[in-house]
Amino acid sequence: AQKVTQAQTEISVVEKEDVTLDCVYETRDTTYYLFWYKQPPSGELVFLIRRNSFDEQNEISGRYSWNFQKSTSSFNFTITASQVVDSAVYFCALSELNTGTASKLTFGTGTRLQVTL
Amino acid sequence: GAGVSQSPRYKVAKRGQDVALRCDPISGHVSLFWYQQALGQGPEFLTYFQNEAQLDKSGLPSDRFFAERPEGSVSTLKIQRTQQEDSAVYLCASTPLAGGMGEQFFGPGTRLTVL
Numbered sequence: 001a002q003k004v005t006q007a008q009t010e011i012s013v014v015e016k017e018d019v020t021l022d023c024v025y026e027t028r029d030t031t032y033y034l035f036w037y038k039q040p041p042s043g044e045l046v047f048l049i050r051r052n053s054f055d056e057q058n059e060i061s062g063r064y065s066w067n068f069q070k071s072t073s074s075f076n077f078t079i080t081a082s083q084v085v086d087s088a089v090y091f092c093a094l095s096e097l098n099t100g101t102a103s104k105l106t107f108g109t110g111t112r113l114q115v116t117l
Numbered sequence: 118g119a120g121v122s123q124s125p126r127y128k129v130a131k132r133g134q135d136v137a138l139r140c141d142p143i144s145g146h147v148s149l150f151w152y153q154q155a156l157g158q159g160p161e162f163l164t165y166f167q168n169e170a171q172l173d174k175s176g177l178p179s180d181r182f183f184a185e186r187p188e189g190s191v192s193t194l195k196i197q198r199t200q201q202e203d204s205a206v207y208l209c210a211s212t213p214l215a216g217g218m219g220e221q222f223f224g225p226g227t228r229l230t231v232l
Contacts, residue, residue: 033162037223043226043228045223047221091159103218108159114203
């Protein structure tokens with residue numbers, strides 16, 4: 001069975017600090033997708049990134065960057081120069097590429113990020 | 118609007134009441150998912166539709182939970198004889214591809230409180 005672990009329950013940083021959110025996953029499949037979603041206080045899940053298991057290139061998008069390492073089954077997310085608007089709960093998720101069934105998402109328990117002035 | 122919409126946004130039910138939660142996916146999206154998010158937890162899969170066919174209901178916690186998507190667009194999640202443990206946010210998501218591949222677009226959720 002697939003599993004996603006986000007060991008950090010809550011992180012608090014001061015604005016402009018860098019912060020890394022950890023994600024470790026378990027799956028028996030060799031083909032899968034990894035995701036990060038942001039859930040602001042409004043409650044709606046906002047898609048941030050999708051990565052397939054064959055692409056271990058790190059990715060940078062503005063202040064966001066992602067480090068995917070299959071060797072350690074980790075998909076960590078770094079926010080550079082954090083801002084108050086980054087305050088939210090962040091979820092890491094895994095989806096296996098099953099044929100004939102849905103590629104449902106398995107989520108971690110989330111990391112609550114609080115950015116203060 | 119172009120996004121996934123859900124109604125009602127908030128629902129308070131007395132224990133034992135039946136409730137119906139509605140999801141309007143993005144027009145043309147083939148795949149539709151329902152997830153349940155308990156307080157302080159990540160969303161958990163409930164059920165999946167491909168068009169009008171319910172292909173996976175392995176996440177439904179009991180036979181009190183029932184979902185339908187009769188015309189392959191709008192979906193309704195019904196909970197009969199609600200219990201306090203049903204209190205959660207119910208999220209709907211859709212994707213344009215069969216099998217739910219790719220990014221899932223989520224609605225704002227319905228927060229259900231069972232008293």
